[in-house]
Amino acid sequence: MSMDNDTRLAMMHMRNDANRTDAARPRRNNRARIRTVSSTVAAFALTLFTRGF
Secondary structure: OHHHHHHHHHHHHHHHHHHHHHHHOOOHHHHHHHHHHHHHHHHHHHHHHHOOO
């Protein structure tokens, strides 16, 4: 359970950082990159959660 919470906190922290960079650099390319990276990270974390890791 502790690992679950740690990974979720890390994901939330990464998303907050991405939003901050978005606000600092309002460029379409950067937004697209951040969205793709965050989506891939979210999908990877979801797969880990579903596997019971």
